[in-house]
Amino acid sequence: MIGERKVICVDMDEVIADALGEHLSRYNRDFNASLTAEELKGQWLSDYVPVEQQATVIDYLHSEDFFxxxxxxxxxxxxxxxxxxxxxxxxxxxxxxxxxSFSAKFKWLEKHFPFISPSRIVFCGDKSILRGDYLIDDNPRQLRLFRGEGILFTAPANLEVTGFRRVDNWLDVERMFLS
Amino acid sequence: MIGERKVICVDMDEVIADALGEHLSRYNRDFNASLTAEELKGQWLSDYVPVEQQATVIDYLHSEDFFxxxxxxxxxxxxxxxxxxxxxxxxxxxxxxxxxSFSAKFKWLEKHFPFISPSRIVFCGDKSILRGDYLIDDNPRQLRLFRGEGILFTAPANLEVTGFRRVDNWLDVERMFLS
Known part of the structure; x- marks a missing residue:
């Protein structure tokens, strides 16, 4: 349709929600550590920590209150x-x-992004199902599955990834789409 | 991509899950009635029942165990x-x-459709976001929003709806897509 507005899909974790920050905060509390995002360069927290700590770190995601x-x-x-x-x-x-995580994620969006209609929220698995012009995501696997243009949102685990236009933060998104 | 497989999206309520049957069963229990799907022709249960019963009927959907x-x-x-x-x-x-309903719907799919990967499940609002070739759904509003071909799955509330290819049951779906 001529003049139709473009569709932008936006990921949650590490793009609008600081999941890594909460991971680090729980990790530092539980192991009396002071790990920072910078130290993780290119690795997931669960890959970075000693093997005997991995189960604890993976469990953070499954705790009811994490999101x-x-x-x-x-x-x-x-x-x-x-x-x-x-x-x-x-x-x-x-x-x-x-x-x-479904309910916690939905409530988090209601609380912090009340101007986004529930009809515009999608919980999915594989992002190839999204009909969008752009997907802003930190996960290169999802960006490759997506059929529009994938925009890589910088996160410690994707610093080495190439092949996508990259944004480091929301000011970069603003410049890319609104200037 | 030449030879790529077509994408079929399938709705849950009234298409693979008998939500109306459960609505009627709860209604008949609560109001000592014997209402059948046939009697509803073209109306939602909440529109059909007397106004003083509507709140009860609408609440069925919000009960934790409904789905x-x-x-x-x-x-x-x-x-x-x-x-x-x-x-x-x-x-x-x-x-x-x-x-x-998120968790109950997810568990219901795991139980009854274990051969469908979680990566192929989508919880959405507006089905215009789906990138699919076909959507099988009983809701004409969603079929109009969808950008592929909408296939209307017969339900009491849509008997008068036209403008879509129609299937009355899963044997019809089988004939349409697999023969």
Whole structure:
């Protein structure tokens, strides 16, 4: 349809929600450590920590309250609100990997992004099912599955990844889509 | 991509899960009635019943156990399994209207359709976001939003609807896609 607005799909974890920050905070509390995101360069926390700590770290994701307490990444609210004026914006998260996260993720979005309609929220597995022009995601596997243009949102685990336009933060998103 | 398999999206309620049957069963129990699907022709149960009963009927959907106990519609398992041999099959349900249904719907699919990977399950609001060739759904509003071909699955509330290819049951789906 001529003049139809473009569709932007936006991932949750590490893109609008600081899941890594909460992972680190729990890890540092449980193991009396002071690990930072910078030290992880290119690795998931569960791959970085000693093998005897891995089960604990993986369990963070499955705790009922994990998703409820995540911080919002800087400028995500303001820029997403602005994007809605010019694009059809959907939040698309691969929630099927952690089925007990559904309610917490939904409530988190209601709390921090009340201006996004529930009809624009998608819990999926494989992001190839999304009909969108752009997907902003930190996960290169999902970006490759997606059929529109994948935009890589920088996270410690993807610093070495190439082949996508990259944004480091929401100010970069704002420049890319709204300037 | 030449030779790529077509994508079929399949709705849950009234297409693979007998939500209406459970609605009627609860209604008949609570109001000592013997209402059947046939008597509803063209109306939702909540529109059909006297106004003083509407709140009760609408609340059925929000009860924690509603989705857990739904029956599977005849032939849905066998035909969906066969469809997977020739198509990319996704289950796509508008779960965002009833956020406390997420877990029950996921568990119901695990129980009755264990051969469908969690990566092929989508909880969405508006089905315009699905990138699929076909959507099999009983809701004409969702079929109009969808960008592929909408296939109307017969339910009492859609008997008068035209403008779509129609299937009355899973044997019809089998004939349409597998013969």
């Amino acid at each position: 409820a307490v995540l911080q919002v990444l800087p400028d995500a609210q303001r820029v997403l609100r602005r994007l809605q004026d010019r694009y059809e914006v959907y939040i698309a998260t691969a929630a099927m990997q952690v089925p007990n | 857990a106990v739904l029956q599977v519609l005849p032939d849905a398992q066998r035909v969906l399994r066969r469809l997977q041999d020739r198509y990319e099959v996704y289950i796509a349900t508008a779960a965002m209207q009833v956020p406390n």
